[in-house]
Amino acid sequence: MAKSKAPKGLALDALFSQVKGEKRFAEACALRDELESRLITMRQQTTSHPLGNPVLELAHDLSERLAAGNLSVDLLSQLVQYLSVEAFGDRAKRVSDYVGVESIADNKSRLSELFKALAFEDTNTQLSFDAFKNKLEREAFGIVITAHPTFGLSKELYQALAQFTANENQNGQALDAKAIEALNQRVIENSHEPDQGIDLLAEHGQAMEAIASIQQALRDVYDVALAVTEELYPEKWTELSPRVLSVASWVGYDLDGRTDITWANTLHTRMKVQVVQLGYYISKLNEIIATHKGEKDELETTLALIKSRVTLALHVAEKETEFFGDNATSEEALKEVSRSIVADDGARLVHTAELIEAINRALNLTDKADLKRSLIILRSEIANYGLATSHMHVRLNSAQLHNAIRKNIGMEGEPDDPGRRRGNFRALSGLLDEVQPIRINFGSLSAEHTTAKRMFMLIAQMIKYVDASRPIRFLIAECDTPFTILTALYYAKLFGVDDLLDISPLFETGTALERGSEVIAELLENEHYRAYVEKRGRLCIQTGFSDAGRYLGQVSASLAIERLHMKLARLLADYSVKGVEVVIFDTHGESMGRGAHPLSFNDRLKYVSSPMTRSLFAANDIPLKQEVSFQGGDGYLYFGTPKLALTTVTRLLEHALGKPTVDDKDAFYTNTDYSLDFFLTLKDFHENTLENKDYAALLGSFSTNLLYQTGSRKSKRQHDKHHGIDRGHPSQIRAIPHNAILQQLGYLANTAGGFGTAISRDLDAFVKLHGESDRVRRFMDMVSYAKGLSSLNTPEAYAALFNPRYWLAKAYAVKHTARARDQLRLSNLVGDTQRYDGMNRMLQVFRQDAIHLHRGLDALAADGQEKVFPFDTRRRINLIILHVVRLCLIQEIFLLAMRIPAFANRDDLTLEDLIQDIIAMEIPAALEELKATFPVHEGKTIFTAQEYGEPSDYSDDETRDYSDEHATIFKPIEELYDLCRRISVGISNSIGAHG
The missing domain is CATH 3.20.20 (TIM Barrel)
Structure with missing residues (x-):
């Protein structure tokens, strides 16, 4: 059957066109193109200068241009915004293609074909109604909504991303020129960063919106299922209550590694979703009642009784939800509400059987197919969700x-x-x-x-x-x-x-x-x-x-x-x-x-x-x-508009x-000796990496300090007891921040790492296996894709910031200047950290593995098997430029730290401690200490006789005012650090998700 495709790319075309036409981005665009040209030239030169690192060299060049006044932080900020907007638009296009966004009508057509196929054993043999009913009333798949910390964009930008992806707003209306212009301005002008201080309440709110969108999509699914059943089984179709897919959530109920959720929080969250769902059932009953006025008196009475029953239960739920949200810590209040809960007067609704029974009575009181369908869909929803928006x-x-x-x-x-x-x-x-x-x-x-x-x-x-x-x-x-x-x-x-x-x-x-x-x-x-x-x-x-x-x-x-x-x-x-x-x-x-x-x-x-x-x-x-699972903001994106949700x-x-x-002959499953050997080699590589102290040094170089907070869960694991736990071990960093650190260092070792080592064991056998196995091709596509978004020059450039020889070389280049003195001092400070040696050793392991991976992919290409992905040029270049800019900014932060005045040690805090914090990019904590140590005084203080009972001729005009340090050191560090973290969002969007 031919299908009309929904128009794609209209809103995104407008975004790309507008950002390229923005006058304020003209300089940034020119700088980006210049950096691309230089990066390509430098890469070509690496064959004759193999020790050169184009990423580090470009970052060094930007740093020196900043120092000389030939480049401004404002221009770098505009460049970051320009690249962030482009990464945002690219991501929206990729999501649209990834899911295969189609119109509501086209998705319904696909569902109709899917359900019809389920009704037949073969082309001519239709199943019995009971057999077909069993298929559609069974939950064959489940969506689980979780609050993993992937809220890497603000809620407003996630909404824009979904709307660009689907070319429609959150209500399902096609984007007109005015709406597109508003979205463009939001994306172009707003800083690309998450909402600050996101907590469990905010996560739960976004989860509820995603679940509501899934529920609406499932109404469309049920409607199609009933239409197909009515066509194929006209005498039986009203007996069907389609389920096919479940929705669950652990947002607010997941206590693994968390100590910040009390039992009352959990109960309150569960009660809130009951209130929402009961309100939803009432709204659907109101729609049915309003649409079918003038029905038989008995039917109208039955529908009114169902609504009355749900409304009564809603009042009870609302009252108890309010209590557990506000007063659960009060013992006396808990006793009072507990007595009220236990002394149930029949208004509480705990079982859905009575609602389903009442709906079945209403079904038997009408001959109208559209009314029957509305009631069956409501019956299916009650059977699926129960008294909550989702399973728990x-x-x-x-x-x-x-x-x-x-x-x-x-x-x-x-x-x-x-x-x-x-x-x-x-x-x-x-x-x-x-x-x-x-x-x-x-x-x-x-x-x-x-x-x-x-x-x-x-x-x-x-x-x-x-x-x-x-x-x-x-x-x-x-x-x-x-x-x-x-x-x-x-x-x-x-x-x-x-x-x-x-x-x-x-x-x-x-x-x-x-x-x-x-x-x-x-x-x-x-x-x-x-x-x-x-x-x-x-x-x-x-x-x-x-x-x-x-x-x-x-x-x-x-x-x-x-x-x-x-x-x-x-x-x-x-x-x-x-x-x-x-x-x-x-x-x-x-x-x-x-x-x-x-x-x-x-x-x-x-x-x-x-x-x-x-x-x-x-x-x-x-x-x-x-x-x-669909995790956090990045996962909820797939349900951001009606079209996107139904497509998903x-x-x-x-x-x-x-x-x-x-394929019964898939070589991955038939050649088990080689497959197992490949798997074990891969597994050993990653287990050895995790236990390698040099890997801990690499992860810990900046740890999560280049990232915004992207959720309420802590980056480090929380334990009831700490006995025998190595808090510095990489396993103690949660999986998402662990992955995010690798993204921000520029090498996706968790996906691309280890394959070169496994391939090198028998290159010819690997090429043969790849050609004979769909399973191998699928995971190698992911490896190749991850490799395409990775560059070992990038983490090596970050590691160089901890290499004293790098700073000595820079100092030698600028000779007798204040900047050279700062660089000399910095070389001593990073030389004491021992970070560089560990990072360098780990990167050597990754480099050796990557060389073997290149050889493996080259062998596939020679055999005509390698896939070429569409980001080999601009997207990859943009990603590297973001790292180049951040490397430049980090160097400036380090050098600004060298200008912090000396101070008397206090509370076991020394100047060197603070500088080491800054070198680890623990900027907020360091700045808090610095601002307390070097306060700003607002004018003189006069101690009057009126206040103290006796006169004083002394005023504190000799007290040191540190306004200059705040203006020339602390504030610039803060601004540069904020720009570093904005770059982290651009990097995540370029890769496709946070962590």
């Missing part, structure tokens, strides 16, 4: 569960300690043998100090008093032993929530991914777990594309996760677990470092969950539900409901 995921760390159970069984050390393992499991099994549910109230919940037990108690109260219609997912981070899952099961039974709680271990570290199938196998041997899974009808796991990518490298993590998926499919077949759905939540993200394949949404989904995996579950007749949902459903096509 909570998350704890395994250590929190171990700490909770420790005293109950007398456990010392870790549960898998070899000498105590059997005793620990025996003691825990004894608890499970005898566990009986206990009763709790809000008082016992408030008094409980153990995080894990408090969470189970909170879940119990939510099921009793908020929503018992939809299950809750209980995710356990860093889980690598069955003991942890059995502990969770014990507490689920103890607090009476095991009927509605899906316990899901998160396998994210290398050890956990290797042992994951063994953990599940041991659990299936346990009678309590087996009975629990069969009763729930589902077995849930979570795999950590994010943290696994940090421990293993992204592609080796993906392959380890795929191996786990395949082992799990075979394991369940071996154990003959029947009637149990497997739910795999792959916590991948928006960047390559978090498993987002950059070529297309189709590649992204196939990369995360390979066709081979899906076909293996299907072959073993095991129902599989795949879930993926359509792509997800095409992936989930389409039959996976698998």
